[in-house]
Amino acid sequence: MNKKEWQVILAGEGGQGLxxxxxxxxxxxxxxxxxxxxxxxxxxxxxxxxxxxDVVISDDEISFPEVTEPDAVLxxxxxxxxxxxxxxxxxxxxxxxxxxxxxxxxxxxFSVPLSEVVKxxxxxxxxxxxxxxxxxxxxxxxxxxxxxxxxxxxSAKFPAPEVVKANWDALMAGAELVKGLKRDS
Amino acid sequence: MTVAVSDYxxxxxxxxxxxxxxxxxxxxxAVARALAALEIAPDQTVVTTGIGCFGKADDYIATHxxxxxxxxxxxxxxxxxxxxxHLTVLALMGDGDAATIGGNHLIHAARRNLDITAIxxxxxxxxxxxxxxxxxxxxxxxxxxxxxxxxxxxFDLCDLVIGSGGGFVARTTHYHVRAMEKLIAEAxxxxxxxxVEVVACCPTYYGRYNREGDAASMVKLIKDRALxxxxxxxxxxxxxxxxxxxxxxxxEEKADFTTRYLEVQKKAGGIKAESKEGSR
Amino acid sequence: xxxxxxxxxxxxACAEGAFYAGALFYAGYPITPSSEIAxxxxxxxxxxxxxxxxxxDEIASMAAIxxxxxxxVKSFTATSGPGFSLMQENLGVAVMGEVPCVVINVxxxxxxxxxxxxxxxxxxxxxxxxxxxxxSMIALTPSSVQECYEMTIRAFDLSEKYRCPVLVLTDKxxxxxxxxVVLYEPGERKLAERKKPSGPAEEYLPYRADDDGIPxxxxxxxxxxxRVTSSTHNEQGFTNDDPGNAYTLIRRLYDKIxxxxxxxxxFKTYLMDDADTAFIAFGITARAALNAxxxxxxxxxxxxxxxxxxxxxxxxxxxxxxxSGCRALLVPEMNLGQLVREVNRIxxxxxxxxxxxxxxxxxxxxxxxxxxRESL
Numbered sequence: 073m074n075k076k077e078w079q080v081i082l083a084g085e086g087g088q089g090l091x092x093x094x095x096x097x098x099x100x101x102x103x104x105x106x107x108x109x110x111x112x113x114x115x116x117x118x119x120x121x122x123x124x125x126d127v128v129i130s131d132d133e134i135s136f137p138e139v140t141e142p143d144a145v146l147x148x149x150x151x152x153x154x155x156x157x158x159x160x161x162x163x164x165x166x167x168x169x170x171x172x173x174x175x176x177x178x179x180x181x182f183s184v185p186l187s188e189v190v191k192x193x194x195x196x197x198x199x200x201x202x203x204x205x206x207x208x209x210x211x212x213x214x215x216x217x218x219x220x221x222x223x224x225x226x227s228a229k230f231p232a233p234e235v236v237k238a239n240w241d242a243l244m245a246g247a248e249l250v251k252g253l254k255r256d257s
Numbered sequence: 258m259t260v261a262v263s264d265y266x267x268x269x270x271x272x273x274x275x276x277x278x279x280x281x282x283x284x285x286x287a288v289a290r291a292l293a294a295l296e297i298a299p300d301q302t303v304v305t306t307g308i309g310c311f312g313k314a315d316d317y318i319a320t321h322x323x324x325x326x327x328x329x330x331x332x333x334x335x336x337x338x339x340x341x342x343h344l345t346v347l348a349l350m351g352d353g354d355a356a357t358i359g360g361n362h363l364i365h366a367a368r369r370n371l372d373i374t375a376i377x378x379x380x381x382x383x384x385x386x387x388x389x390x391x392x393x394x395x396x397x398x399x400x401x402x403x404x405x406x407x408x409x410x411x412f413d414l415c416d417l418v419i420g421s422g423g424g425f426v427a428r429t430t431h432y433h434v435r436a437m438e439k440l441i442a443e444a445x446x447x448x449x450x451x452x453v454e455v456v457a458c459c460p461t462y463y464g465r466y467n468r469e470g471d472a473a474s475m476v477k478l479i480k481d482r483a484l485x486x487x488x489x490x491x492x493x494x495x496x497x498x499x500x501x502x503x504x505x506x507x508x509e510e511k512a513d514f515t516t517r518y519l520e521v522q523k524k525a526g527g528i529k530a531e532s533k534e535g536s537r
Numbered sequence: 538x539x540x541x542x543x544x545x546x547x548x549x550a551c552a553e554g555a556f557y558a559g560a561l562f563y564a565g566y567p568i569t570p571s572s573e574i575a576x577x578x579x580x581x582x583x584x585x586x587x588x589x590x591x592x593x594d595e596i597a598s599m600a601a602i603x604x605x606x607x608x609x610v611k612s613f614t615a616t617s618g619p620g621f622s623l624m625q626e627n628l629g630v631a632v633m634g635e636v637p638c639v640v641i642n643v644x645x646x647x648x649x650x651x652x653x654x655x656x657x658x659x660x661x662x663x664x665x666x667x668x669x670x671x672x673s674m675i676a677l678t679p680s681s682v683q684e685c686y687e688m689t690i691r692a693f694d695l696s697e698k699y700r701c702p703v704l705v706l707t708d709k710x711x712x713x714x715x716x717x718v719v720l721y722e723p724g725e726r727k728l729a730e731r732k733k734p735s736g737p738a739e740e741y742l743p744y745r746a747d748d749d750g751i752p753x754x755x756x757x758x759x760x761x762x763x764r765v766t767s768s769t770h771n772e773q774g775f776t777n778d779d780p781g782n783a784y785t786l787i788r789r790l791y792d793k794i795x796x797x798x799x800x801x802x803x804f805k806t807y808l809m810d811d812a813d814t815a816f817i818a819f820g821i822t823a824r825a826a827l828n829a830x831x832x833x834x835x836x837x838x839x840x841x842x843x844x845x846x847x848x849x850x851x852x853x854x855x856x857x858x859x860x861s862g863c864r865a866l867l868v869p870e871m872n873l874g875q876l877v878r879e880v881n882r883i884x885x886x887x888x889x890x891x892x893x894x895x896x897x898x899x900x901x902x903x904x905x906x907x908x909x910r911e912s913l
Contacts, residue, residue, distance in 0.1 A: 095715055099544040102717045108544065111714035116569070116653055136828035136902050137714050137821075270775070303757045305604070315764075316775060321757040323607055324766040325600065325630045332597035336604025337757060339590050340562045340612070344758050365593040518588065525583035 076131050078216040079139040082207070083124040083156065084148030086117050089203035094125025096225060097207060097217065101129040104221040109137030122151050129216050144214055146206045147172070148186070157181075165255055167209050169202070179256035184209050189245045200242040208246020213255055260296050265289035267319045274313060276384075278472020280431040280457030281311050284378045285318065287434060288347065291442035292320075302345045305334040307354035310384040310459075314349040328359030331366040331375060338371045342515040345445060346372070352379040356412050357392040363414075367421035367450050371514040374444045374451045377414060380459035388462025399466040418452045419507045425451035426507040431458055432480040433503065440505070449513040456483065456501070541720045547685040547712040548573035548615075551641050551705060552581070554689030555613050557721055558728055560639070561587035562612040564601035566594055566620060569653045570709040571643040574615035595620035599627035603636045607765050609731075609756030611693055615641035617709075619650055621660060622667070629668035630767040631702035632790065635744070635752065637731055639692045641705040643712040644820075646897040655897030656709035658820050659872035664704050665849050671787050673794035675801055676704040676849040680823040682716035684846065690721075694729035695801060699793055700751050706848060708871070710821040710899055734761055742772040744786075750793035795850050802852035805844040806859055808834060812841030814913065815863045817856075817880055819845040821899055822869050828902035833909065840909070845876065853883045860884060865913055867892060869905050888912075 080097065082090045091112045098108035109128045115121035126139040145160055147153040147168040157176045160166060165180050171187035186205045193200035211217070222243060226236045266289050275281045292302060302320035306312045308327035315322040321344075323333050330348040338346045348366075355363050355377040366373060382400050383389040390400040390407050393414065397406040415426050425447040429437040437455060444451035458464060458475035469475045482500050484492075489502035545553065552574050555563075563578035579589040588605075592598040595616055602612035616624060621642045631638055644660045646652035664676045675695050677688040689705055696703040734741050734753035741761035746752045752772075755761035764774030769786060771777040794801065807827055809815060816826040823844040833840045843859055860866060866884055868877040869892040877891040892908035894900050 095544070098715050102542065102544045107717055109714055109716045110544075111710055114654055134716070135831055136824045137716065138710075138899060138901070140828075140901060140903065300760050300762060301758060303607075313776075319762065321607075321762055322764045322766075322774070323604060323634075323757075324764070324768060325603070325634070326626055326767055329596065329600045329627065329630075332592060332600035333604040335590065335592070335597070336562070336564060336601030336606075336612070337608055338604075339564075339588050339601065340605030340610040341608035341758055344608070361593055362597055365597070369590075518583070522583040522586065525580070527584045527586045 078129045078214065079142045080127045080129075080210060080216075081124055081139050081142045081145045081156070082127065082210075083122070083145060083152035085119075085151065086114055086121045086123045087119040088123065088148050089201060090123050090125045090148070093203045093207040094127050096222070096229075097127045098129070100221040100225045101217045103224050104217050106131055106217070107134050109134045111138050122155070124152065144210050146210050148202060148206055163257060165210075165213050167206070167213065167250070169206070182250065182253055184249050186246065186249070189242070189249065193242075193245075198241070199238050200245060201239070204239050204242035205246040205249075208243035209250045210246075211243070212247030212250040213253065260293050262289050262293045265292045265299055265319055267317050270317050273317055275310060276461045278458070278460040278475070279310070279384070280380060280455065281314065281378050283431055283434060284311070284376065284437070284455050284457070285314050287438040287441055288349070288376065289318065290438045291445060294438070294442050295445060297345045297445070301343070302347070303334070303337050305330045305337065305346070305348045307350055307359065308385075309351040309353045311349060311351035311378045312354060328354050328357070328362065330354055331359060331362040331373070334373045335366060335369065335371050338373050339514065339518075342372070346374070347445070348373055348375045350375065350377050351384075352377060352381060352391045352393040352414075353383050356414055356417075360392060360412070364417065364421040367418045367423035367452065369514055370422065370424065370450045370511065372448050372450070374441070374447075374453070376441060376444075376453045376455065378455045378457045379414065380457040380463060381411075382459055382463040384459045384462055388459070388466060398463075400463065401466070414454045415452070415506050423452050423507070424449040424509045424511050425505070427452070427505045428454045428456065428501065428503045430456040430479045430483050430503060432476050433483070436503070443505070447508075449511060541722060543718050543720060544715050545682055545718045546573065546715045547679070547682045547707050548643070549577060550682045550685035550718050551615065551689045551707070551712075552577040553718075553720060554686040555639065555693065556581060556585070557726070558611060558690045558693035560611040560613050560693065561585070562602065562605035562610045563587075563614060564590045564592050564598045564605070564612070565614045565616065566592055566598050568617045568620045570645055570712055571615040571617045571620075571641065573713075574641060595623035596626055599624040599640070600630070602638045603627060603631055603634065606636050606638045607757050607763060611637070611697070613639040613641065613693075615643065617643045617645045618647045618660065621663065625663075625667040628702055629670065629672070632668065632672045632674075633767045633769075634765040635700040635754070635790070636702070636765060637696035637700055638702050639689065639696055639705065640702060641689065641707065644706060644708040652897040654709065656821060656899060657871050657895065657897065658708055658822060659875065659895065660706060661848050661872070662875045664706055671791060673791045674704065674849045675699070675701060675794060676706050676847070678706045678819040678845060678848045679711060680820050680844050680846070681711070682714065683718050685711065686718055686720065688846070690726065690728070697729045697731040698751075699797070699801075700731060700754060701794065706820070708820045738762075743774045744770060745772040746789055746793075750789050750796070798850045798852060799855065802847040802850055802855065804846050804852060804856070804859070807842040807844070809841035809843065809859060811862075812839050813863055814838070814840045814865045814867065814909065815843055815860050816840065816905065817843045817845065817860075817866055817868045817876065818870065819848060819876065822871055825900050825902045826869055826905055829905040829909070832902065832906060848876075851879050856880075857883050860887065863887060865890065867905070867909055867912060869893075869900050869908065871895065871900060
């Protein structure tokens with residue numbers, strides 16, 4: 073973690089909670105003593121339509137708050153996968169939900185069974201939100217913020233301990249999915 | 258407190274600018290007498306006005322005043338009353354202000370039910386700018402912008418306000434001066450949105466365009482068409498065409514905005530409801 | 538995280554700034570991308586004894602905050618493009634009637650309904666000239682979430698001090714992005730309050746200005762009767778059509794702002810000491826320009842940035858001074874060239890280049906660098 077600035081794009085559709093995880097990541101970074109900026113792009117539809125959250129995290133001041141050279145892209149929809157698959161550089165980590173079907177498979181491009189975690193949890197009567205599983209996978213790949221900070225921020229955000237736990241578990245499950253995958257940098 | 262009607266009038270501004278025979282001065286006099294009868298301190302009263310002949314009404318009333326843009330007397334009044342519920346707030350409007358350019362504000366003010374008294378001196382045309390038609394110019398009547406007779410039907414303002422949720426709705430006329438004063442006083446005392454329409458005359462424009470004669474004959478015409486609410490509704494519908502009902506047309510007690518907003522403040526954990534009134 | 542360090546959106550920071558400044562009244566009509574401010578006001582104001590009213594349109598919203606402010610209550614509203622157009626009518630009432638109030642306009646892509654969820658910076662001339670008639674206007678343009686907070690507080694200060702409406706012009710990106718913000722502790726920052734009248738109640742003239750050009754303001758409900766009017770008026774607040782009176786009034790309303798441009802208008806400079814080229818930008822574009830400046834500096838180019846924190850009144854003298862050592866100026870902006878007109882007006886001895894973009898997308902640092910390479 074000696075890099076000074078991280079840039080992440082969290083992309084999918086309206087209603088998937090991308091702005092929520094973007095804000096969570098940014099807030100955790102600030103709680104971790106860093107600077108962070110999170111911006112979003114969305115359409116007029118509350119459900120559906122391309123949506124993305126940009127997060128920039130830095131030890132220094134952030135001059136431009138939008139992502140210009142992403143370190144990682146999370147794609148939770150077919151549309152967002154198609155949008156980024158060919159436009160990002162080879163060093164950018166791309167994590168996409170394997171439920172979206174066949175996708176790119178470069179050295180830094182990973183099809184990860186994010187939806188499987190959601191389904192398994194549901195089968196056991198738990199809730200594992202897809203957005204948090206996705207964010208967990210990104211953080212499992214690139215640990216840009218200390219995990220403790222997420223625990224702190226989630227506890228401050230949700231008064232109910234069971235909600236904090238469900239979100240935390242989802243993050244952890246996402247991180248677990250990418251264990252063993254190596255970033256080619 | 259001993260008050261005189263003159264405490265509410267800016268007598269140094271008289272004579273007023275309205276034409277001879279115009280109803281507006283009569284309405285201003287009734288407003289002053291109603292405020293005096295209720296002994297509401299001038300410095301606890303705010304009058305808001307818009308544009309047009311009756312938009313000049315605030316010049317003659319010795320209270321706080323907010324004279325603004327055409328049709329907006331009610332939203333100005335709404336801000337005043339919502340921010341300072343202890344003040345008595347009156348919106349004085351012509352038919353252009355209240356019914357035409359400000360029609361949307363009128364229906365929403367009635368629905369929102371802030372404790373404001375709206376008084377409309379309705380002379381069926383725009384007097385200040387040369388007698389153009391308004392939303393209360395009856396179909397077929399001539400004005401400077403309806404030379405062949407207006408092709409548009411007019412609003413019945415009282416029905417409009419009742420339909421929008423107004424809790425106190427009354428109509429009176431230029432002729433019924435005592436009733437006017439009494440109804441305005443009752444409207445001010447009513448807690449919630451109150452509405453008084455004064456059927457007024459504009460001899461200078463509307464009267465001339467429609468050959469209704471001088472002020473005296475116009476007022477007589479109005480008097481002859483005005484029936485008490487009871488008499489009016491006893492007529493068969495096909496006999497009502499030449500008349501209109503007057504008096505308190507609709508009175509209904511309901512919680513006003515301030516009362517409801519105190520509940521909102523309580524739920525939000527704001528300052529105690531009791532301490533709000535008079536706190537500003 | 539310390540209690541006063543937050544991760545907020547620009548809209549949230551504007552609302553926090555308003556509450557810190559002491560605002561207790563909001564009237565508005567929701568519109569993307571400003572609606573968060575209305576939502577927060579509706580939730581927070583009743584909790585602090587204040588009032589939120591959702592009006593039927595933006596004409597009524599502007600009227601209602603004027604009415605509330607006349608009661609001595611600090612009042613504000615927020616809107617975007619189409620709503621800002623409707624507010625122009627009663628913005629003029631606040632100018633002519635000298636009623637302090639704050640309007641936050643989150644600029645979105647236009648004209649008309651345009652692209653509701655996309656940013657633009659194309660309302661700056663409307664902000665200056667949108668309401669009819671001769672007048673001046675104060676408009677602040679934050680480029681970060683921290684500035685959204687601080688400039689909203691400052692907007693209230695300026696509106697109270699100069700008895701006028703003050704605009705905060707953000708844009709969709711600045712308004713909805715989240716950044717770290719440090720909030721003031723209660724009492725930490727001094728706040729301006731409007732000048733109250735003194736002397737016998739019956740002698741109070743609502744529009745008699747002091748030597749500073751600003752009349753003390755009574756409130757509705759005070760012993761001193763307050764008359765507020767949007768028509769050309771005398772000191773008593775009655776309509777007056779004497780040409781001398783009209784000119785004196787219009788001149789005073791204009792001068793009370795323009796004569797204090799040095800107090801009102803501030804901007805931020807970055808690496809300007811040895812710069813031979815200055816980027817002049819505001820809002821989100823100033824952030825892109827700053828990034829571009831850092832990148833070009835790494836290559837050894839002497840470029841600097843002026844972030845126009847105040848758009849109006851335009852700081853003619855101070856800006857001219859700030860760029861006096863520069864040969865060239867580049868003005869990137871998300872419109873077809875509005876700020877560059879002002880820069881051209883006062884810096885006609887320099888090479889002035891314009892980079893414009895008006896497609897609902899932000900200007901990125903790489904575009905500014907490209908424009909700089911192509912211009913110079």
